Amino acid sequence: MIQAERPTSQRHASLRHLERTSTGDVALFLGGTFAAASDGGARELVDPATDDAYVKVAEATAADAARAIAIARQAFDEGPWPETFALDRARLLNKIADALDANAADFAAMETLNCGKPLREAEYDVADAANCFRYYAGLATKPHGQTFDVPAPSQSFTVREPIGVCGQIVPWNYPLLMAVWKLAPALAAGNVCILKPSEYTPLSALWLAKLATEAGLPQGVLSVLPGAGPVAGAALAESMLVDKIAFTGSVPTGQTIMRAAAGNVKKISLELGGKSPNVVFADANWATAIDYALFGIYANAGQVCSAGSRLIVEREIAERFVAELVRRARKIVVGDGFAAATEMGPLVSARQRDRVEEYIRIGRAEGATLACGGTRPPGDLGERGNFIVPTIFTDTTPAMRIVREEIFGPVLAVQTFIDEAEAVRLANDSPYGLAGAVFTSDAARAHRVIRKLRAGITWINAYHPTYNEAPWGGYKQSGIGRELGTYGFEAYTEVKQINVNLAVEPSGWFKD
Ligand code: NAD
Numbered sequence: 001m002i003q004a005e006r007p008t009s010q011r012h013a014s015l016r017h018l019e020r021t022s023t024g025d026v027a028l029f030l031g032g033t034f035a036a037a038s039d040g041g042a043r044e045l046v047d048p049a050t051d052d053a054y055v056k057v058a059e060a061t062a063a064d065a066a067r068a069i070a071i072a073r074q075a076f077d078e079g080p081w082p083e084t085f086a087l088d089r090a091r092l093l094n095k096i097a098d099a100l101d102a103n104a105a106d107f108a109a110m111e112t113l114n115c116g117k118p119l120r121e122a123e124y125d126v127a128d129a130a131n132c133f134r135y136y137a138g139l140a141t142k143p144h145g146q147t148f149d150v151p152a153p154s155q156s157f158t159v160r161e162p163i164g165v166c167g168q169i170v171p172w173n174y175p176l177l178m179a180v181w182k183l184a185p186a187l188a189a190g191n192v193c194i195l196k197p198s199e200y201t202p203l204s205a206l207w208l209a210k211l212a213t214e215a216g217l218p219q220g221v222l223s224v225l226p227g228a229g230p231v232a233g234a235a236l237a238e239s240m241l242v243d244k245i246a247f248t249g250s251v252p253t254g255q256t257i258m259r260a261a262a263g264n265v266k267k268i269s270l271e272l273g274g275k276s277p278n279v280v281f282a283d284a285n286w287a288t289a290i291d292y293a294l295f296g297i298y299a300n301a302g303q304v305c306s307a308g309s310r311l312i313v314e315r316e317i318a319e320r321f322v323a324e325l326v327r328r329a330r331k332i333v334v335g336d337g338f339a340a341a342t343e344m345g346p347l348v349s350a351r352q353r354d355r356v357e358e359y360i361r362i363g364r365a366e367g368a369t370l371a372c373g374g375t376r377p378p379g380d381l382g383e384r385g386n387f388i389v390p391t392i393f394t395d396t397t398p399a400m401r402i403v404r405e406e407i408f409g410p411v412l413a414v415q416t417f418i419d420e421a422e423a424v425r426l427a428n429d430s431p432y433g434l435a436g437a438v439f440t441s442d443a444a445r446a447h448r449v450i451r452k453l454r455a456g457i458t459w460i461n462a463y464h465p466t467y468n469e470a471p472w473g474g475y476k477q478s479g480i481g482r483e484l485g486t487y488g489f490e491a492y493t494e495v496k497q498i499n500v501n502l503a504v505e506p507s508g509w510f511k512d
Pocket of ligand 1: 169171173196198199231233237248249250253256257272274306406434478479
């Protein structure tokens with residue numbers, strides 16, 4: 001493992017963009033107004049790379065959530081937004097995209113400060129977020145209804161209408177991007193949004209809300225409630241006045257939200273976890289398979305729902321393949337996200353680092369072999385910040401917890417197979433079904449295997465590329481519904497059937 005030098009840059013400069021309360025805390029955002037929490041409470045954020053507390057953020061209470069819901073309800077029921085001409089909504093979304101691009105460097109710095117990821121990853125996230133707004137700006141103005149050939153003199157067609165007030169709860173691994181995947185389609189379709197960012201990473205969503213307001217988003221159409229899930233998040237999920245809840249996060253929280261949402265039978269979309277298989281056949285292009293196996297698990301330090309966290313490799317090449325992976329994993333430059341040389345940053349929080357370390361302990365106790373890593377880095381990085389070095393376990397069995405459970409860190413579990421049928425069986429032996437990949441030079445086999453994977457997002461000879469245009473979501477316990485693409489737009493609409501009687505005369509069914 002190679003360590004990057006600690007940077008000397010101005011790591012807090014991006015904080016100047018955030019609105020503050022009278023006591024200096026970062027303010028929450030209630031339908032167009034920045035405010036303190038109703039009880040004045042605030043949460044301290046800790047830099048994942050240095051352990052330094054650097055800012056306090058107003059912590060939304062249940063009363064703040066109730067206020068946001070009342071504002072949103074009024075904005076949807078009485079405001080102009082749901083009926084705004086689609087082209088005007090599109091113009092606004094494009095303006096928000098331009099504002100993101102214009103501030104890309106500071107947004108990336110804010111993400112790196114807040115969640116620790118290397119700047120080059122954060123820069124991708126910001127560009128992706130801007131493009132997501134642009135994609136949905138385009139989609140807003142496209143045709144969405146259908147017409148039906150029904151018996152004359154009737155005519156039948158559908159229109160898509162916004163669902164209403166949408167509660168949107170997102171995690172900490174892609175703070176800006178996860179927020180935008182929800183906000184962009186929801187706003188494009190004319191909904192009103194209340195966003196609950198992770199309590200660890202609320203900053204970029206709060207700045208985005210400010211830019212959206214400056215771009216002309218009407219009062220009340222967006223609120224951002226930083227704060228604890230069981231308080232602000234639960235208030236959204238439980239409210240009888242919220243029409244839809246869209247959640248990205250862990251399976252247990254998703255289950256809690258489903259139960260809470262049952263009260264008024266909310267529409268729900270859930271993007272949950274994964275333990276995704278990356279299947280490598282002996283005939284795969286060697287350099288490509290090695291490269292994507294590393295990228296699949298160590299991008300964002302493994303804190304990716306779709307991470308290729310199970311490497312399922314053909315037995316005849318397994319030893320050589322793992323030896324090369326270990327050699328390359330040891331070369332990954334671990335360090336502070338602000339250091340130019342850094343390839344892998346810290347984990348988001350001490351809590352997440354502890355969780356990953358616990359899984360490493362479990363893996364050893366279960367009898368898996370630690371092929372590399374498994375520790376904090378030596379020296380300064382091991383003492384300050386939530387760093388764990390790239391880790392690989394071999395000699396695993398399908399029943400081991402490190403093979404079955406989502407670790408959400410830089411820990412790869414290697415499994416081996418002897419034929420295609422076993423590869424597919426191992427790949428599908430999981431309660432999750434989010435993503436998966438296959439590496440082979442045999443095109444027919446690649447397609448056969450991919451079609452057998454019980455997963456929503458798949459790659460052939462690649463891992464991780466994600467497109468705003470294509471649907472994102474999982475089978476099995478990885479979730480309900482799809483984000484992105486036309487699917488993501490439709491998930492924020494109700495379908496109304498409209499039937500027109502073109503012969504305006506009585507039916508005569510009952511005699512006069
Ligand atoms: P989490 O479930 O702990 O929290 C996610 C969000 O839910 C946070 O904003 C949190 O405050 C909120 N929350 C917590 N308890 C709540 C409650 N009772 N009611 C309402 N809201 C509540 O997840 P996390 O640790 O922030 O994120 C990691 C998880 O997210 C992983 O399991 C990962 O796989 C998943 N994830 C999935 C995707 C995807 O697209 N499928 C993307 C990113 C992350």
